[in-house]
Amino acid sequence: MISLPDKFKQRLGWILLLALIWQLIAASHFFSELIFPGLDKIILTLFTSLTNGNLLKQLIFSLIIIAQGLTLTVILALSLSILAYFSELAASLLETLTALAHPLPGIALMPLILIWFGAGKTAILLVIIHSVLWPLILNLRAGFNAMPSIYNLIAQNYCLTKLEFLFKILFPAALPYFISGLKISWARSWRALISAEMLFGAINSLGGIGWYIFQRRVFFDLPGVFAGLVVIILIGIIVEDFIFARLEAKTVQKWGMSK
Amino acid sequence: MISLPDKFKQRLGWILLLALIWQLIAASHFFSELIFPGLDKIILTLFTSLTNGNLLKQLIFSLIIIAQGLTLTVILALSLSILAYFSELAASLLETLTALAHPLPGIALMPLILIWFGAGKTAILLVIIHSVLWPLILNLRAGFNAMPSIYNLIAQNYCLTKLEFLFKILFPAALPYFISGLKISWARSWRALISAEMLFGAINSLGGIGWYIFQRRVFFDLPGVFAGLVVIILIGIIVEDFIFARLEAKTVQKWGMSK
Amino acid sequence: MSKYLELKSVSKKYQQQNKEELVLKNVNFSVKKGELAAILGPSGCGKSTLLKLIAGFIKTDQGIISKEGRIIRGPGLDRIMLFQDFEQLFPWLTVLNNIIFALKASRKTEKNSFNFWPGQFRQDLKLLAKEYLAKVKLSQYQDYYPHQLSGGMKQRVALARTLAVQGEIMLMDEPFASLDSQTRQDLQQLLSDLQLNNSRTILFVTHDIREAVFLADKIIVLKDNPGEVISVLANNLPYPRQRSSEQFNQLSEKITSLF
Amino acid sequence: MSKYLELKSVSKKYQQQNKEELVLKNVNFSVKKGELAAILGPSGCGKSTLLKLIAGFIKTDQGIISKEGRIIRGPGLDRIMLFQDFEQLFPWLTVLNNIIFALKASRKTEKNSFNFWPGQFRQDLKLLAKEYLAKVKLSQYQDYYPHQLSGGMKQRVALARTLAVQGEIMLMDEPFASLDSQTRQDLQQLLSDLQLNNSRTILFVTHDIREAVFLADKIIVLKDNPGEVISVLANNLPYPRQRSSEQFNQLSEKITSLF
Amino acid sequence: NHQSSQQQVGLKKRKLVIAEQYGLAYAPIQLIKVKKMLENAEPGLEIEWKQLSNTAAIREAMLAGRVDIGFMAIPPFLIARDKGMDWQIITGLAHCPLALMSNQSAVNSLADLKPENRIALPQPGSIQHILLTMAAQKEFGQADLFDNQLLTMSHPDAMNALLAGHEVTAHFSSPPYLFKESKIEGIKSILTGQAAFGGDFTFIVGVSKSNFYQENPQLYQVFMQTLQKAVAELSHNPAQAAKNLAAVYDLNQQELLTYLTWPGMKYSQDVQGLKRFADFMTFQGYLTSNNFKVGNLVKTNSIFKIIGETEGND
């Protein structure tokens, strides 16, 4: 395991390299500038959008929705997977639901969501949940099933209540699966958010970062589009390095449950 | 573990129950029939669409693309994860790329894909790959890292070449993760396909099942939309029960690597 | 007091590939309260299976296991099992916390009914855990995680955990298998003292005949293919037992000749 | 022939919580070709660590380990290790295939250079694997998966695997720890015969002093905290060795007194 | 008096939800929004502006009762009406120049389009699609001649593709994209909407479910009058409107004024071309029945006229 500072340096190096490549392509004018703007333009736009508060406002709107969506989904996924772990009937229902719902694109649910929940925050939340819930459930259930059976015996022996079993054994034992599920969920929630915000549009012009990007695109402001994407990417990397990397270092790595 | 026939019965029961609930809601006329068509209408549309060959043709087109996309993505994900397993430099690049690309919605990549690859099959393939690759990589890498370290020692001891190590140890040891990654990928590829086909569609010509659904929607034919979705769901369940369930029964379950 | 723990014509089959295999056939014996019974038998004859049946983890195919006249139907805190496996400690808990975990679990009722000071209660448990860790000579390793321990150390932690819980019946599956003779003799002495002073009932699987003679009041000898009791010997040697005494060696010889 | 395998002032530290801990300190000894050296020492003194150093899995912090004058820099097929762990078999391979796996891996060069009939080659390996499985008395379990075996049976399969490979040096970490005395004596005899007839070099960790005296030409005794060699004894008792002979008991006593 | 009219409006509904899309055709709506014209006309009335990104979503939201008034082109309105949706056109909004733009020097008319050339437009059943089939019918006698060469793309994507010069040979464009494209060298119009249609037609109309104006007659009337004022400002004082709307369209005032006064741009509540669309779409099978009477399709109002619906079967 390389130490964190080293890891950061490598990461930074790669990002700089990728940025350089981008800038070279832009400078080569191989593509029209309207289609492939240089980093200078993107960063300038980013800066103005951030300072005039518009981007920041939309971003906060989106982050709040993501936080709510992820919290809800994690709770939901945990509850359902746990239920399925303990009850065969629930397991077969959950498997059926997952098989039914997981391949359904959010777009297909749009009409129903629109009808039931309008085009507001609830609708976006639902799209995020639909996008994140099923893969998280799959990972969680795989993790639960892969738990060494001896832990189960020990739990039975010490007459743990189901709740104790859950929190003291099942969760920590399935943690490697849970973390990889969370990583997937985190990225998925961004994707779902952006598509949903684009599709459901804005109410009184507050539409989140997805709407911001959509608007920039409609106004043919490509540097603006990329500025929005850069913000998403930056947040993604921060979460990856500061939350997930630490979570792993403090748990599965420390416990010798992962390389 | 309940036996397969039992499982099928339960699954069938749940599906019938869900169908019944649907039909009751439809019959209650709580929603306009335009938006919540009864199952009879949906099945009728499904039947006509299937018999006049239109739906079937689109479906086959889509299935071929999914098969290609999944094959490609699995190979790519395996290669990249393996590279990252053996080289720290590659690992940090891959981590950076995943963190960058995973949260990016396909919609954001559309303009670039269009310009570089046109709006044909390649573009759809790329959207599928982008949608499936990153979560699969995350699951695979988690699986590789969770491999018991003693297997690694044994591999070193017997001087296995990297290739032998891969195929004889790393893959089977990471199989539970791989299977859950594949399940996620399978569902994701449907979602990506449908969105891509909607975005890149071509009127009247072969556009796949996503295109079929989109067309039904713009012509305000909701039973047609649901007929398309039913087809996707049916295929999803068949794959789940006949491919994944068997794969698990013949591998991780037989080997005692899962409950 | 007689017939405290009783097995009546117990049989157990395992599903092997496509056939069923009888691993325990018509096993009959009983253990008195406060007795230490050693189970001897060739590798694979069903000793671990026998303990798991008594612990209630698996069900008999035929026959009855009863404690104080009541049939055993599942696991319970009155019968604490020490497994043969090295990996029975939870990797996410330190050595000390592994023991505290078991103590907490086994004293739940006590905590709720008697103790008004949960802080004090926790303190008590910690002291108790430390006491038993000292008995197995691992005090200085209390903050290590299991993956940082040697094989024998893991087994000793598991032993400390089992002893600390002070179940009515202790089911021990080769607890000393990986220990050097000095440590082994110390721990044998510890076990013997515990049993004599606190009159615990202990079932003890071992492959060491002299260990059985040193510790046991009753020695149950099994043969394999299928597992059957071939002899139940009473051991009335006086305490403290002398390994070099003539009677000791005579009994050992006698048992050796049974194989 | 002297100084075939040599350790010169070998030290090894482990990173523990936030401090480094010395587990092996200034270890010096050598083993001749064809010699069987037993390593004795209290639990946790560093015996497994010592074998892992010789196998090349981990690096010394100080000192040099050399074979035939050449420094050992990594694992190799000339030194085959049998681990202390029960879980060293691959769960996805049957018992027989676990052995064949190792055979194939160790004979790669042979296969490529000498054999024109890969089918024949595979047949030969299978026969060899079966032969060794018979030697550890597990012929009838050849098609079982590891999770269906008892603890002692797993260890015997691992033993068969190590023996079948016929490495120049065999590093065995308590291979008989979980075996009943009859099986144990049979396997000790097997090992002794193999070593005498084929002049294999064997390093053998055990906690059973009489086992060491029966098998070893050289007995290396370690103390713990930190692990240090306190004595290297030559064992010149003539073959076949008699466990009841006076010399045998004298030597055993002498070693016992060292602890 | 003001007080009583406010109460009358308030009788049924205190909130109005309006759904719009992006484009120059929607300028009157934007004007109402930025100048808070509805709020001023009816103090206390809550207005929710929903920006949706596609026509199908507007349709579905209206069907669900989540949107009171929506704006779209005539063909999508007709398709839903044909499927049984109980709604009517309540006003026209704008006439706009539409045109098929191409980036290839060799392509100067529909006849120059080869089978491998791709044509980008928003979606099947959109006004752009119907116009193209009308032209194909007229010129080649085969309405679906180009259907195998179409790509569905949003306007900005299509413009990108046209600029990049790959993949797309032609784009059926609408303002402001049409104006931007026509300013770029090498891109030109090969077919106008008017030529395809064979006359003038309303590009965007306002629609509403019948129960909305039946249950909220005053609200409906207030909206119509406000729209009338907005349309008037755009028609008679475009410079003022450009000043008000520059920020909304993210354009400078001068550029926006040029666009607003571009030849062919006409803001008007009159509805024109309905009958011909309905007839053609029925003939081509996009609509299953054509027993629509124009009177049933449009909620008439003295504020606007229905133009060019004299011939036909009503």
Ligand SMILES: Nc1ncnc2c1ncn2[C@@H]1O[C@H](COP(=O)(O)OP(=O)(O)OP(=O)(O)O)[C@@H](O)[C@H]1O
């Ligand atoms: N991966 C590790 N990380 C940190 N410390 C370790 C690690 N492995 C072993 N140790 C420490 O090194 C010491 C020696 O361990 P080792 O496994 O070599 O002992 P051993 O002599 O084989 O004991 P046993 O007979 O119980 O198997 C122990 O104190 C242990 O805590």
Ligand SMILES: Nc1ncnc2c1ncn2[C@@H]1O[C@H](COP(=O)(O)OP(=O)(O)OP(=O)(O)O)[C@@H](O)[C@H]1O
């Ligand atoms: N989960 C299982 N599935 C199928 N067969 C099993 C299973 N567990 C054990 N067996 C079989 O049952 C028999 C007895 O196993 P058991 O573990 O009880 O033996 P044991 O006496 O404890 O042996 P050892 O001394 O080697 O630990 C063995 O032949 C084994 O193959």
Ligand SMILES: [Mg+2]
């Ligand atoms: Mg056992």
Ligand SMILES: [Mg+2]
């Ligand atoms: Mg060891």
